[in-house]
Amino acid sequence: MRKFVNLGITLLFGVLFLGLVGIALAQEKENEFIIFHYWTAGGEKEAIDALFELYQKRNPGVKIVENPVAGGGGETMLAVLMSNLAAGMPPDSFQDHQGNQQKDYIDAGYLEPVDDIWAEANFEARINPMWVKTLKFGGHVYSVPINAHRTNWLWYNKKIFDELGIKPPETYDELLEACKKIKEAKPDISPLALGTREKVWSTYLYDMVLLTTGGPDFYEQANTGKIDFRNDPTFRKAMERYAALIPYIYPWHATKSWDEAGALLKTGEAAMYWMGDWVLGYYLSIGMQPEVDFSATAIPKDIWMGHADTFPLPKGAPHPNNARDWIRMCTTPEAQKAFNLIKGSVTIVNDVPPDVYPDPYRQRSAHDLRTLRAVCDGFHGGMITPAFGSELMDILTRFLVDQDVDAAIQAIAEAAERTNLAEACSWFWEQ
Amino acid sequence: MRYYKFQGFAFLIPILVIIGIFYAMIIWDVFAAFTHWQGLQPTWRFAGLYNFLRLFQMSRFWVNLRNNLLWLLLFIAPTFLTGFVLAYLITNLGRGEAILRQIFLFPMALSFIITGVLWAWMYDPSSGVINSVLKAFGFNTSKLGWIALPKTAIYCMIVAAFWQYLGFALVIYLGAIKGIPYEMVEAAKVDGASHWTVAFRIIFPNLGHATLICTTMLAITTVKVFDLVWVMTRGGPGVSTEILPYLMYRLAFDSRDLGMGAATSIVILLFSAAMVIPYSLWALNKWVRT
Numbered sequence: 167m168r169k170f171v172n173l174g175i176t177l178l179f180g181v182l183f184l185g186l187v188g189i190a191l192a193q194e195k196e197n198e199f200i201i202f203h204y205w206t207a208g209g210e211k212e213a214i215d216a217l218f219e220l221y222q223k224r225n226p227g228v229k230i231v232e233n234p235v236a237g238g239g240g241e242t243m244l245a246v247l248m249s250n251l252a253a254g255m256p257p258d259s260f261q262d263h264q265g266n267q268q269k270d271y272i273d274a275g276y277l278e279p280v281d282d283i284w285a286e287a288n289f290e291a292r293i294n295p296m297w298v299k300t301l302k303f304g305g306h307v308y309s310v311p312i313n314a315h316r317t318n319w320l321w322y323n324k325k326i327f328d329e330l331g332i333k334p335p336e337t338y339d340e341l342l343e344a345c346k347k348i349k350e351a352k353p354d355i356s357p358l359a360l361g362t363r364e365k366v367w368s369t370y371l372y373d374m375v376l377l378t379t380g381g382p383d384f385y386e387q388a389n390t391g392k393i394d395f396r397n398d399p400t401f402r403k404a405m406e407r408y409a410a411l412i413p414y415i416y417p418w419h420a421t422k423s424w425d426e427a428g429a430l431l432k433t434g435e436a437a438m439y440w441m442g443d444w445v446l447g448y449y450l451s452i453g454m455q456p457e458v459d460f461s462a463t464a465i466p467k468d469i470w471m472g473h474a475d476t477f478p479l480p481k482g483a484p485h486p487n488n489a490r491d492w493i494r495m496c497t498t499p500e501a502q503k504a505f506n507l508i509k510g511s512v513t514i515v516n517d518v519p520p521d522v523y524p525d526p527y528r529q530r531s532a533h534d535l536r537t538l539r540a541v542c543d544g545f546h547g548g549m550i551t552p553a554f555g556s557e558l559m560d561i562l563t564r565f566l567v568d569q570d571v572d573a574a575i576q577a578i579a580e581a582a583e584r585t586n587l588a589e590a591c592s593w594f595w596e597q
Numbered sequence: 598m599r600y601y602k603f604q605g606f607a608f609l610i611p612i613l614v615i616i617g618i619f620y621a622m623i624i625w626d627v628f629a630a631f632t633h634w635q636g637l638q639p640t641w642r643f644a645g646l647y648n649f650l651r652l653f654q655m656s657r658f659w660v661n662l663r664n665n666l667l668w669l670l671l672f673i674a675p676t677f678l679t680g681f682v683l684a685y686l687i688t689n690l691g692r693g694e695a696i697l698r699q700i701f702l703f704p705m706a707l708s709f710i711i712t713g714v715l716w717a718w719m720y721d722p723s724s725g726v727i728n729s730v731l732k733a734f735g736f737n738t739s740k741l742g743w744i745a746l747p748k749t750a751i752y753c754m755i756v757a758a759f760w761q762y763l764g765f766a767l768v769i770y771l772g773a774i775k776g777i778p779y780e781m782v783e784a785a786k787v788d789g790a791s792h793w794t795v796a797f798r799i800i801f802p803n804l805g806h807a808t809l810i811c812t813t814m815l816a817i818t819t820v821k822v823f824d825l826v827w828v829m830t831r832g833g834p835g836v837s838t839e840i841l842p843y844l845m846y847r848l849a850f851d852s853r854d855l856g857m858g859a860a861t862s863i864v865i866l867l868f869s870a871a872m873v874i875p876y877s878l879w880a881l882n883k884w885v886r887t
Contacts, residue, residue, distance in 0.1 A: 245850050252639070270853060274638035363831060418722040418745035420834040435723065553635075556851040560657065564835030567747055584651065585852070 199488040200231045201477075202250075202260035204243045205509075209447045213509035217312075220501055221492060228488050233257065251276045256480035258489035262309060264476055265300040265548020266591065271478065272303050278481045279306040280493055287497035292515045296540040297474065300548060302597055310496045311474035313511035316531040317370060317442040317543045318377070318471040319462045321428070321449070326352070326437045327461075334463035338378035338407060341438075341465060345414035348437045356416035359436035360566075361427030363420065366545050368562035369555065371408060371440055373544045378466055379404035382541050389549035390594050391587030395579035405571045412569050419566065431460060442472065442543075446527055447510035462527050470531070470540040473547035474514055551590045557581035623866070630859035639855075648860035657836050658861075661844045664751055665868065668819035668840065672755050672762075677811045679759075680766025681804070685796045687767070688774050698771065702764035709761070713828030716757035720744045720829075744830055747837035754829055754838060758822060766811050773807035774800060813876040820869050841865050 199221070205214045218230050233246070247260055256276065262268055271277050284290060284307050290298055293311075301307050320341065322334065330351050335341040345357040362368050377385045380400045387393050388401060395401055416436050419427065428445045430436035432454055439445065446462075454460050464470075477496055483489045495501050502513035503522060512523065512532040520532035542548060545555040558581060565574040582588070630649070633642045652658050683701065687694050704712065719726045720743035728738040744750045777800060785799050801808075823842040826832055832839035832847070839847075841861060849858025 248850070270636050273636055362833060365831065365833060418742055420745045420750075420830065421717065421721050553852040553854060556847060560832075560836050563833050564747075564837075567834050 200257040216504045258483045259477045266551040267548035277308040309476040309478035311476045316472040321439040336467045356436045357414040359430040359439040360419040361422030363423045365559035375404045375408045390591035470534045553585040634856040648856045673815045684770035704761045705764045709824040816872040
């Protein structure tokens with residue numbers, strides 16, 4: 167008798183389990199759109215919601231399933247995404263960058279081309295050629311970029327600048343000059359704010375010195391490993407110029423996150439901040455008045471540097487039609503405008519006029535992106551590989567403390583060799 | 598009787614499956630450590646000791662290993678010794694014991710994440726409470742960077758962990774001290790032994806098992822302080838406060854070098870095995886004898 171009871175219980179559990187699996191499988195078939203993103207902070211959340219709303223209007227029957235994984239830098243989402251992709255359970259789309267950040271997925275065979283969507287929307291003709299260069303791999307494109315964040319902005323405390331009569335710097339030399347002036351007049355404050363709690367921000371200054379020392383072509387060569395790091399005189403000069411800035415940088419940068427470092431401008435503990443335009447949304451949210459409390463200047467003024475967020479199409483997406491329609495929607499000026507007005511970035515496409523933005527910084531960014539030479543920033547822009555970038559930020563955060571140019575150059579050269587930077591980036595020069 | 602055995606095993610199946618998966622993953626990890634697995638897709642190309650050699654060539658790896666050893670040396674001994682002294686004092690206190698025990702145990706209820714955030718705020722050089730208090734007393738705090746300086750950061754973190762785990766050591770010793778026959782202590786006191794002598798020559802030598810449990814648990818803790826590192830410094834400034842689990846994460850998920858990440862995890866596995874095996878042997882020995 168007891169045996170039968172046991173058997174019965176086992177069978178019952180078995181049936182229950184199968185039922186659950188069945189329900190799970192049935193749900194797969196439902197009309198859904200599954201997306202991974204990490205826009206969960208205030209401002210970002212509203213921006214992606216605006217896109218969802220637009221999508222819902224185009225596809226009323228589709229249920230949007232978000233997997234928002236909180237955690238800022240997106241590293242947690244990446245770990246989840248990686249395991250899902252490896253297990254053959256991709257979402258319909260996910261938040262990505264371009265260049266080497268995307269290439270890993272393509273090399274692993276996780277993405278599918280969307281050439282037809284680009285052709286249909288005449289996308290290539292509507293964007294800065296730099297985007298094509300960093301989104302096309304072997305003649306194919308796998309994603310559509312939704313926004314453009316400019317990263318060669320220097321934000322500054324306008325009151326301090328007005329008080330000391332400093333002209334907003336537009337070159338590296340003017341920046342160093344401004345640092346010296348501020349240090350002299352106000353020894354208690356740090357001329358340049360920086361937060362390296364997330365170490366990646368140390369690479370933003372690195373990009374700036376590469377760009378201002380060797381120009382955009384040198385910049386692209388250096389970040390794709392095409393120079394001899396050990397012996398290149400321009401590279402050495404760039405690192406020396408980085409070192410020259412270090413005494414003027416906020417000394418406790420290791421304890422500050424990017425927003426905490428940005429807040430040093432508000433408290434008057436620092437005068438300038440080298441950061442991408444997402445800090446604008448932060449400044450507005452903590453009650454700083456544009457052109458009263460702060461302003462921004464681009465260094466160098468004749469280059470647009472930045473990166474995009476993109477939506478790729480995974481191979482084997484559970485709802486490919488919905489995914490393709492999402493990507494198609496992102497090529498339209500309406501979607502680009504709806505997202506970027508809230509997100510704090512500008513549209514990738516040139517057919518949204520710059521005057522739609524309420525602030526002068528984005529108007530200028532949009533205008534510059536249409537007219538100037540553009541380059542991708544190193545880490546988020548995918549110029550360097552994630553592997554090299556991860557090592558670079560460790561080297562640079564050490565460099566920020568010891569200021570040893572020789573050791574940093576040596577370490578960068580070794581890291582580039584160890585991670586095969588030149589070989590991994592050769593795709594950039596093949597098109 | 599046979600029927601009984603069968604049922605016993607049947608009930609163990611779920612847990613055996615879970616443990617089996619766990620060990621299968623360790624074996625998988627060992628395999629991965631010997632492959633050229635870079636990027637997102639597994640490549641089962643045998644690489645021999647390539648990953649380990651690359652790992653040992655990184656100066657960063659040795660910084661990590663040194664930090665792990667520093668944690669072992671500077672975290673364990675002070676924590677269990679202070680825990681013991683406090684436990685001894687508290688047992689002699691009488692009624693205050695109940696309250697004090699709660700107070701010291703309280704930090705244990707926090708996760709490392711909260712401890713990390715709290716202490717990171719306190720250590721903040723410009724607005725943290727430590728420098729603010731020192732400043733109020735007229736000290737020059739402009740050079741006191743705490744966790745912002747590579748030389749001091751790791752010690753600051755060890756202090757935070759010490760704060761959290763002191764209560765743990767205290768409770769273990771409190772329980773163990775109560776297990777000691779009181780006559781022994783009485784006899785020593787009659788013979789005129791001082792507090793110091795009673796504590797360190799009578800009680801402490803009789804607490805071997807508590808010390809072993811305490812040091813083993815604390816040693817395991819030092820291997821998994823990942824969260825504290827993540828929250829307080831993210832391994833910075835530079836790589837000065839990184840420990841091996843953190844390096845493993847960075848290599849595997851940021852550098853997307855799964856082979857090297859797996860190799861690091863093997864080093865961690867050996868490292869923790871070296872710490873746990875003495876305890877296991879002792880426990881096994883005791884079990885066989887009883």
